[in-house]
Amino acid sequence: MATIKLSEKNKDFFENVYAVVREIPEGRVTSYGAIAAFLGAKRSSRMVGWAMHGAGSMPEVPAHRVVNRNGYLTGKGHFNDPDEMELKLKAEGIQVTDDRVVDFNVVFWDPATALSL
DNA sequence: AGCATGACGAACA
DNA sequence: GTGTTCGCCATGC
Numbered sequence: 001m002a003t004i005k006l007s008e009k010n011k012d013f014f015e016n017v018y019a020v021v022r023e024i025p026e027g028r029v030t031s032y033g034a035i036a037a038f039l040g041a042k043r044s045s046r047m048v049g050w051a052m053h054g055a056g057s058m059p060e061v062p063a064h065r066v067v068n069r070n071g072y073l074t075g076k077g078h079f080n081d082p083d084e085m086e087l088k089l090k091a092e093g094i095q096v097t098d099d100r101v102v103d104f105n106v107v108f109w110d111p112a113t114a115l116s117l
Numbered sequence: 118a119g120c121a122t123g124a125c126g127a128a129c130a
Numbered sequence: 131g132t133g134t135t136c137g138c139c140a141t142g143c
Contacts, residue, residue, distance in 0.1 A: 013140095032125055033125065033126055036125085036138095042126085043125095043126080043127090043137070043139090044125090044138055045124095045138080046123060046124085046137095046138065046139070047138080048124080048125075049125060050123075050139090050140065050141075051124090053141095066124075068124075068126080070125095070126095073124090074125080078124055
Protein backbone atom coordinates (compact mmCIF):
# COMPACT_ATOMS: atom_id res chain seq x y z
CA MET A 1 0.00 0.00 0.00
CA ALA A 2 1.46 3.26 -1.02
CA THR A 3 0.91 5.84 1.61
CA ILE A 4 0.23 8.83 -0.54
CA LYS A 5 0.96 11.98 1.28
CA LEU A 6 -0.69 14.74 -0.64
CA SER A 7 0.79 18.12 -0.02
CA GLU A 8 -1.65 20.90 -0.64
CA LYS A 9 0.26 22.02 -3.66
CA ASN A 10 0.42 18.58 -5.21
CA LYS A 11 -3.11 17.79 -4.24
CA ASP A 12 -4.31 20.48 -6.58
CA PHE A 13 -2.36 19.12 -9.52
CA PHE A 14 -3.31 15.53 -8.80
CA GLU A 15 -6.96 16.32 -8.44
CA ASN A 16 -6.93 18.28 -11.66
CA VAL A 17 -5.51 15.26 -13.43
CA TYR A 18 -8.06 12.94 -11.86
CA ALA A 19 -10.87 15.32 -12.73
CA VAL A 20 -9.87 15.33 -16.38
CA VAL A 21 -9.36 11.57 -16.55
CA ARG A 22 -12.77 11.01 -15.01
CA GLU A 23 -14.29 13.01 -17.85
CA ILE A 24 -12.88 10.71 -20.49
CA PRO A 25 -15.89 9.06 -22.13
CA GLU A 26 -15.95 5.30 -22.70
CA GLY A 27 -14.41 4.14 -25.89
CA ARG A 28 -12.07 7.10 -25.98
CA VAL A 29 -8.51 7.65 -24.80
CA THR A 30 -6.18 10.56 -24.25
CA SER A 31 -2.52 11.14 -23.65
CA TYR A 32 -0.49 12.26 -20.66
CA GLY A 33 0.78 15.21 -22.62
CA ALA A 34 -2.74 16.32 -23.56
CA ILE A 35 -3.78 16.33 -19.92
CA ALA A 36 -0.61 18.11 -18.86
CA ALA A 37 -1.12 20.70 -21.57
CA PHE A 38 -4.73 21.18 -20.54
CA LEU A 39 -3.58 21.85 -16.99
CA GLY A 40 -1.07 24.37 -18.23
CA ALA A 41 1.95 22.18 -17.52
CA LYS A 42 2.48 20.64 -20.91
CA ARG A 43 6.12 19.98 -20.15
CA SER A 44 5.25 18.03 -17.05
CA SER A 45 3.70 15.05 -18.75
CA ARG A 46 5.77 12.88 -16.44
CA MET A 47 3.96 14.34 -13.48
CA VAL A 48 0.69 13.25 -15.07
CA GLY A 49 2.06 9.76 -15.20
CA TRP A 50 3.06 10.10 -11.57
CA ALA A 51 -0.44 11.29 -10.78
CA MET A 52 -1.76 8.16 -12.46
CA HIS A 53 0.50 6.18 -10.21
CA GLY A 54 -1.42 7.64 -7.31
CA ALA A 55 -4.64 7.02 -9.20
CA GLY A 56 -4.16 3.35 -8.42
CA SER A 57 -5.88 4.17 -5.16
CA MET A 58 -8.57 6.06 -7.00
CA PRO A 59 -11.10 3.50 -8.36
CA GLU A 60 -13.12 6.21 -10.06
CA VAL A 61 -10.19 7.24 -12.20
CA PRO A 62 -10.11 5.28 -15.47
CA ALA A 63 -6.36 5.41 -15.85
CA HIS A 64 -6.61 2.70 -18.47
CA ARG A 65 -7.92 5.33 -20.88
CA VAL A 66 -4.69 7.27 -20.61
CA VAL A 67 -1.87 6.24 -22.90
CA ASN A 68 1.20 7.96 -24.21
CA ARG A 69 1.19 10.17 -27.28
CA ASN A 70 2.12 7.17 -29.40
CA GLY A 71 -1.02 5.32 -28.35
CA TYR A 72 0.98 2.70 -26.50
CA LEU A 73 -0.25 1.23 -23.22
CA THR A 74 2.93 2.12 -21.41
CA GLY A 75 1.30 1.97 -18.02
CA LYS A 76 -0.28 -1.47 -18.32
CA GLY A 77 2.37 -2.96 -16.08
CA HIS A 78 1.35 -0.65 -13.28
CA PHE A 79 -2.17 -1.98 -12.94
CA ASN A 80 -3.10 -4.70 -10.51
CA ASP A 81 -3.11 -7.02 -13.48
CA PRO A 82 -1.16 -6.01 -16.58
CA ASP A 83 -3.88 -7.33 -18.87
CA GLU A 84 -6.56 -5.38 -17.07
CA MET A 85 -5.83 -2.22 -19.02
CA GLU A 86 -6.04 -3.84 -22.43
CA LEU A 87 -9.05 -5.84 -21.34
CA LYS A 88 -10.99 -2.80 -20.19
CA LEU A 89 -10.18 -0.89 -23.35
CA LYS A 90 -11.40 -3.74 -25.52
CA ALA A 91 -14.52 -3.97 -23.37
CA GLU A 92 -15.22 -0.36 -24.27
CA GLY A 93 -14.85 -0.97 -27.97
CA ILE A 94 -11.26 0.15 -28.29
CA GLN A 95 -9.17 -2.17 -30.40
CA VAL A 96 -5.80 -2.97 -28.91
CA THR A 97 -3.05 -4.69 -30.82
CA ASP A 98 0.44 -5.35 -29.54
CA ASP A 99 -0.12 -3.08 -26.53
CA ARG A 100 -1.10 -0.26 -28.85
CA VAL A 101 -4.45 1.48 -29.38
CA VAL A 102 -5.72 0.97 -32.92
CA ASP A 103 -6.96 4.13 -34.64
CA PHE A 104 -5.53 6.14 -31.82
CA ASN A 105 -6.08 9.34 -33.76
CA VAL A 106 -9.78 8.47 -34.05
CA VAL A 107 -10.51 7.47 -30.47
CA PHE A 108 -8.25 10.18 -29.13
CA TRP A 109 -10.08 12.48 -26.73
CA ASP A 110 -8.59 15.91 -26.30
CA PRO A 111 -9.55 17.58 -23.00
CA ALA A 112 -8.61 20.96 -24.42
CA THR A 113 -11.31 20.47 -27.06
CA ALA A 114 -13.91 18.51 -25.12
CA LEU A 115 -13.61 20.44 -21.89
CA SER A 116 -13.76 24.08 -20.98
CA LEU A 117 -11.75 25.72 -18.29
C1' DA B 118 21.49 18.28 0.21
C1' DG B 119 22.61 15.58 -3.91
C1' DC B 120 21.95 11.75 -7.20
C1' DA B 121 19.06 8.48 -9.70
C1' DT B 122 14.52 7.24 -11.50
C1' DG B 123 10.09 7.65 -14.01
C1' DA B 124 2.63 5.58 -16.52
C1' DC B 125 6.22 11.36 -21.21
C1' DG B 126 7.24 14.50 -24.96
C1' DA B 127 9.66 17.25 -28.07
C1' DA B 128 13.82 18.26 -30.42
C1' DC B 129 17.69 16.76 -32.84
C1' DA B 130 21.02 13.66 -35.58
C1' DG C 131 11.09 6.92 -39.99
C1' DT C 132 14.31 5.39 -36.26
C1' DG C 133 17.53 6.17 -32.42
C1' DT C 134 19.38 9.26 -29.01
C1' DT C 135 19.39 13.25 -25.82
C1' DC C 136 17.49 16.74 -23.07
C1' DG C 137 13.91 18.92 -20.35
C1' DC C 138 10.41 18.71 -16.83
C1' DC C 139 9.52 18.26 -11.82
C1' DA C 140 8.11 15.29 -8.00
C1' DT C 141 9.54 11.08 -5.43
C1' DG C 142 12.86 7.83 -3.21
C1' DC C 143 17.33 6.67 -1.32
